[in-house]
Amino acid sequence: MGCAIIGCGKSLPALAVANDDLTQLVDTSDEWITTRTGIKSRRIAVGETNVDMAEGAARQAMGLVEGGYCEAPIDPESIDLVVYSTCTPDVLVPSCAALVRRRLGLVNAVAFDVNAACSGFIYAMSVAESMMAASAAGVAGAGRRNKVRRALVIGSERLTRITNWEDRTTCVLFGDGGGAAVVEWDEDRAGVLATYMKNDDDDTNALTCPSAFDSPQPFDVNGVSKEAAVAGDPGNARIDEELGVTEAVAAGRPRQSLFMHGQTIFKFAASAMGNAIDEVCKRADVDIDDVKLIVPHQANERIIKYAAKRCGLSLDRFQVSIGDRGNASSACVPMALSDAYESGRIQKGDKVILVAFGGGLTSGAVLYEV
Numbered sequence: 001m002g003c004a005i006i007g008c009g010k011s012l013p014a015l016a017v018a019n020d021d022l023t024q025l026v027d028t029s030d031e032w033i034t035t036r037t038g039i040k041s042r043r044i045a046v047g048e049t050n051v052d053m054a055e056g057a058a059r060q061a062m063g064l065v066e067g068g069y070c071e072a073p074i075d076p077e078s079i080d081l082v083v084y085s086t087c088t089p090d091v092l093v094p095s096c097a098a099l100v101r102r103r104l105g106l107v108n109a110v111a112f113d114v115n116a117a118c119s120g121f122i123y124a125m126s127v128a129e130s131m132m133a134a135s136a137a138g139v140a141g142a143g144r145r146n147k148v149r150r151a152l153v154i155g156s157e158r159l160t161r162i163t164n165w166e167d168r169t170t171c172v173l174f175g176d177g178g179g180a181a182v183v184e185w186d187e188d189r190a191g192v193l194a195t196y197m198k199n200d201d202d203d204t205n206a207l208t209c210p211s212a213f214d215s216p217q218p219f220d221v222n223g224v225s226k227e228a229a230v231a232g233d234p235g236n237a238r239i240d241e242e243l244g245v246t247e248a249v250a251a252g253r254p255r256q257s258l259f260m261h262g263q264t265i266f267k268f269a270a271s272a273m274g275n276a277i278d279e280v281c282k283r284a285d286v287d288i289d290d291v292k293l294i295v296p297h298q299a300n301e302r303i304i305k306y307a308a309k310r311c312g313l314s315l316d317r318f319q320v321s322i323g324d325r326g327n328a329s330s331a332c333v334p335m336a337l338s339d340a341y342e343s344g345r346i347q348k349g350d351k352v353i354l355v356a357f358g359g360g361l362t363s364g365a366v367l368y369e370v
Contacts, residue, residue, distance in 0.1 A: 001136070002191025003129040005368060007182040009060020009068030010335040011053040011156075012325060013045040019172070026168035033172045038301025042175030042326030044160045050090045051099045053178030054156035057334065058100060061152070061180040069341035074150070074182055076104050081151035082111035083128050085120030085330040087209070087359075088158045089113060100154065110146055117207070118297050118358030119197075120330030121155035121179070125354070125366050126195040128153050132185045154180045155330035162209050164257040173300070174258075175326030179334025190369040193351070194284035196276055197364040205244040206264035207359035210236075210255045269303045272363035274310035276355050280365035286351060288313070291367070293345055297356035298322035298332040307355075319345065329358070346370055 018041040019030035033039055045053065060068030062076070084097035091099075097111035116123040128151040135145045156178035165171045183191075202208070216229035228234075236255065240246045249255050273296060281288050294317055296304050301322055308315045321336040328335065333354050340346050348370050355365040 001185070001187045002189055002193070003132050003183050003368075004186045004189045004191035005181050005370070006184045007061040007063060007068065007070035007074060008334060008338045008341055009057045009180050010338040011056030011060070011178045012043045013048045013053065013176050015044045015046050016041050016324070017044050022172055025165050026171060028168050028172055036302070037173060038320070038322050039172065039326050040323050043177055045158045045176040048176075050086060050088055050156050050158045050178070051096050051103070053176065053331070054084065054096065054100050054154045054180065055103050057156065057178040057180035057338075058104060058152055058154060060338070061182045062104075067342075068338050070182070076106050077108055079106045079109045079150050079152050079182075080146070080148045081128060081131060082106060082109050082154070083124040083151065084111070084113045084154040084156070085116065085124040086113060086156055087115050087117050087120065087329060088161055096156070097154070100152070106152070109152070116330070116358060116362045117360055118299065118327070118329045118332065119356040119360070119362035119364050120358065121153065121333045122354060122356045122364035122366055123197055123362070124153045124155065125181070125183070125192075126197055126364065128183055129192045129195060132183070136185060148185070150182065150184050152180060152182055153334075154178065155332070155334045157329040157331045159327070159329050162257050164253065169262055170258055170260050173327045175328045177325055177328040177331040177335055179331045179338060181334055181337065192366060192368045193286060194280050194367045195364070196280040196283060198272075198276070198362070200268070200361040200363075202359065202361045204261065204264055205259070206261040206268070207361070208243045208245065208259045209257065210239055210243050210245055210249070210259075266300070266303060268361055269299060269357045270306045270310065272357040272361070273297075273303065273307040273355055276357070276363050276365040277307070277311055277353055280353060280355075280367045284367045286367060290351055291317075291353055292350035293317065293319060293340060294353045294355060295319045295333055295337050295340060297358070298325070298336055299327045299357075332356070
């Protein structure tokens with residue numbers, strides 16, 4: 001018995017921006033970007049919202065529209081849980097998950113968001129699987145918990161909304177998109193064999209995105225102060241200092257934008273992906289040679305190649321989908337997973353690993369049997 005994936009889908013914004021287009025914004029070239037990242041173009045959401053893309057991906061995963069993969073059309077009222085991973089929500093309240101719930105008529109679902117940056121979909125899958133296992137028949141205390149038999153797991157991002165388009169080293173990497181999977185607790189299928197999640201302290205602030213609340217706060221340490229409402233949130237200065245961005249913000253860089261030290265993140269990713277693959281195989285007692293396909297986070301093609309080398313595997317054992325969409329954070333894994341199902345790379349009985357790393361620093365993997 002286990003948590004089985006029974007559907008997945010993806011949704012991309014209409015606007016495709018090629019590498020050559022970015023030469024209008026920064027000093028770069030198609031050759032420079034392609035050789036370093038494997039990215040030729042990316043999708044950018046202009047008219048689409050984060051939830052729009054999540055909804056489109058979810059409709060495919062549920063078999064309500066064409067595209068994606070779905071074993072059989074899924075009744076919206078049969079969904080018990082929505083876990084929505086994003087670090088770029090459209091709104092703070094209600095959650096993006098709540099908006100998807102309303103749009104799709106998931107009237108019986110508990111819905112909430114999670115944020116683990118680019119590892120978010122892995123974390124969301126792990127949460128859904130844990131809630132299913134904890135409420136399964138025969139499990140101690142199951143009757144005291146929400147019964148979860150079907151869950152909609154989403155990763156959706158408008159990462160270009162927090163991209164600094166004057167930073168040539170980072171703006172070439174990112175894109176937007178949404179991906180989703182429907183999972184079901186099935187007494188007759190193995191499903192998820194193991195999950196793995198890990199956090200490491202980002203002591204050097206290698207990947208951050210400070211944020212600021214804009215609503216005026218008419219208070220200072222002494223009480224009511226109309227002048228304080230004009231001065232802005234004093235807490236921002238403390239956060240800027242902790243994240244090491246004080247000088248950059250003072251120089252005019254937008255606070256709500258990604259700050260990344262590429263080499264540090266590359267080194268972390270190179271080890272974290274391999275370690276996560278090793279650990280999830282160990283937990284499931286599965287030999288890596290018995291794994292049909294690995295679906296990694298699509299941050300950079302060089303990182304995927306390094307992970308393959310680190311694991312002693314050929315690159316064709318990995319799903320590589322970065323070329324025409326870039327790094328879309330938590331949406332990468334579910335979108336690439338949908339690609340793999342649609343292309344026929346995943347078949348009944350296959351063992352598949354989903355693996356990612358991200359800011360925080362986070363990393364994780366899910367190993368499942370189809």
